Amino acid sequence: MKKLATTLFATLALAASAFANAAEYAIDVKGAHAFINFKASHLGYSWLTGRFNKFDGSFTYDEKNPSASKITVNIDPASIDSNHAERDKHLRSDDFLSVDKFPKSKFVSTKITDKGDNKLEVVGDFTLHGVTRSIVIDAVKVGEGKDPWGGYRAGFAGTTTINVADYDFKNDWVGNVELELHIEGIRK
Amino acid sequence: MLKNSNNNFGLVSKTVHWLSAVMLLSLFAVGFWMVDLSYYSEWYRVAPYYHKAFGLTLLALTIFRLVWKLATPQPEIIANNKAEKTIAKLGHAALYLFMFVIMISGYLISTADGRGIELFNIFTVPSLGEFIENQEDVAGVIHEYAAYTIMFLIVGHIAAALKHHFIDKDDTLKRMTH
Numbered sequence: 001m002k003k004l005a006t007t008l009f010a011t012l013a014l015a016a017s018a019f020a021n022a023a024e025y026a027i028d029v030k031g032a033h034a035f036i037n038f039k040a041s042h043l044g045y046s047w048l049t050g051r052f053n054k055f056d057g058s059f060t061y062d063e064k065n066p067s068a069s070k071i072t073v074n075i076d077p078a079s080i081d082s083n084h085a086e087r088d089k090h091l092r093s094d095d096f097l098s099v100d101k102f103p104k105s106k107f108v109s110t111k112i113t114d115k116g117d118n119k120l121e122v123v124g125d126f127t128l129h130g131v132t133r134s135i136v137i138d139a140v141k142v143g144e145g146k147d148p149w150g151g152y153r154a155g156f157a158g159t160t161t162i163n164v165a166d167y168d169f170k171n172d173w174v175g176n177v178e179l180e181l182h183i184e185g186i187r188k
Numbered sequence: 189m190l191k192n193s194n195n196n197f198g199l200v201s202k203t204v205h206w207l208s209a210v211m212l213l214s215l216f217a218v219g220f221w222m223v224d225l226s227y228y229s230e231w232y233r234v235a236p237y238y239h240k241a242f243g244l245t246l247l248a249l250t251i252f253r254l255v256w257k258l259a260t261p262q263p264e265i266i267a268n269n270k271a272e273k274t275i276a277k278l279g280h281a282a283l284y285l286f287m288f289v290i291m292i293s294g295y296l297i298s299t300a301d302g303r304g305i306e307l308f309n310i311f312t313v314p315s316l317g318e319f320i321e322n323q324e325d326v327a328g329v330i331h332e333y334a335a336y337t338i339m340f341l342i343v344g345h346i347a348a349a350l351k352h353h354f355i356d357k358d359d360t361l362k363r364m365t366h
Contacts, residue, residue: 078322085301085324092325171227 022062025154025185027073029056033155033184036075040177050082057107059185061154063144066114071122073181075105077129095171096164102130110134118142122158129167135160137181152187192260196363201260204253205364211246212287212342215239216335240298240305244313247291254284266358279344286338293334296327 027034036052057073078099080091092099109124122137139158147153158181165172191198197205222235267273298305299315300323306312320326352360 083301085303085318086298089297089324089328173227 022060022065022068023152023154024060024188025058026188027055027057027059028153028184028186033153035180035182036073037180037182038177039180040174048082050080050088052077052079053081054079057183058188059109059183061141061144061185066120066141067112069109069112069120071107071109071112071124071183073107073183075107076103077105078103096169096174097129098170102128105129107135107137120156120158126162128162129169131167133162133166135162139181147186153184154187155182155184157182192263194261195263197263198260200256202364204249204256208246208249208253208287211242211249212338215243215246216339219335237306240294241308243291243294244305244307246287247295250284250287250291263363266352266356266360268356276348279341279348283338283341283345286334286341289334290331290338293327293331297324297331300324300327 034055036055037049038051039047039049042048052075054076055073057071059069059071061069077097078092080088080097082088082091091097094101104127106127107124109122111123113121113123115121118141120139120141122139123134124137125132126135137158137160139156142155142157144154145152159178161176161178163176164174189196189198190200192201218235218239222231222239225232225235265273265276267276295305295313296319300318302315302317304312304314349361349364352358353362
């Protein structure tokens with residue numbers, strides 16, 4: 001009984017410390033130290049890349065217990081930027097993102113697994129074009145520590161591949177799109 | 189007779205009028221059709237290219253048309269009363285206004301990111317840059333609705349011409365065709 005109590009206490013203490021240490025971070029969109037890039041095949045001959053310029057979000061992360069981490073990212077799909085106004089206009093239209101009908105896109109993590117060596121498997125619900133699907137992001141913690149201006153930062157990079165047909169795009173011939181996330185958070 | 193007289197249109201005015209009519213209707217038809225082209229259509233790149241080039245040509249032609257309007261006498265509008273005359277003037281002004289709105293908004297779609305518009309491989313009409321955020325979207329909506337509006341104006345224009353010809357039995361239509 002005493003042993004059980006000790007174990008229980010230790011577990012609670014660990015859980016409490018884990019909770020206490022799971023710092024909250026806001027993604028540094030103000031300083032633009034975060035990027036959501038995409039990459040799609042053009043005719044099968046080359047890669048077309050672009051990014052979403054407007055998004056925000058936050059995450060919690062504790063080095064000692066990465067599996068307890070959580071992340072939420074809100075993306076404005078209308079902010080898509082492929083360095084060509086006419087193409088962006090087309091991408092925002094009903095042929096692709098239908099941003100008038102679906103002005104919000106979102107990723108909310110549901111389960112984060114520590115793969116060791118700073119690697120993380122981030123499972124979460126990704127909403128795009130009004131469709132929500134579970135996706136897996138292979139992420140890596142790039143680094144964390146004090147910044148030169150009195151703050152504390154942690155940064156991650158992650159990649160995932162989605163098929164736009166899964167998200168009911170009218171022009172689903174685009175096929176697979178690779179998403180690349182670079183996230184730097186400032187501890188709140 | 190190149191120039192207009194007080195009663196008749198000259199060759200220049202007539203040519204510009206009918207050329208504008210053909211171009212305007214063709215641009216509308218092509219524009220209406222090309223926006224739904226599949227990416228893999230052989231027209232996907234060609235149709236917008238010519239739509240833009242002819243659109244800018246029409247813009248130049250319309251600017252010339254207005255200059256010519258000042259340089260040559262204007263035949264009196266044939267009307268039964270003052271109200272008809274006012275309606276005719278307003279209608280013509282609206283046609284010019286919407287032509288400019290359509291052509292300028294079209295230019296603003298394609299030049300929103302600093303790219304110019306290629307004109308038949310002769311030269312590139314430069315971009316004036318981005319004036320407002322998401323200019324290509326805003327200009328696109330204006331371009332579309334202004335184009336539909338001018339089609340209604342043109343229907344009115346044709347109806348008025350036919351009314352003059354068949355009901356009033358005056359020379360309004362004839363002096364533009366003969």
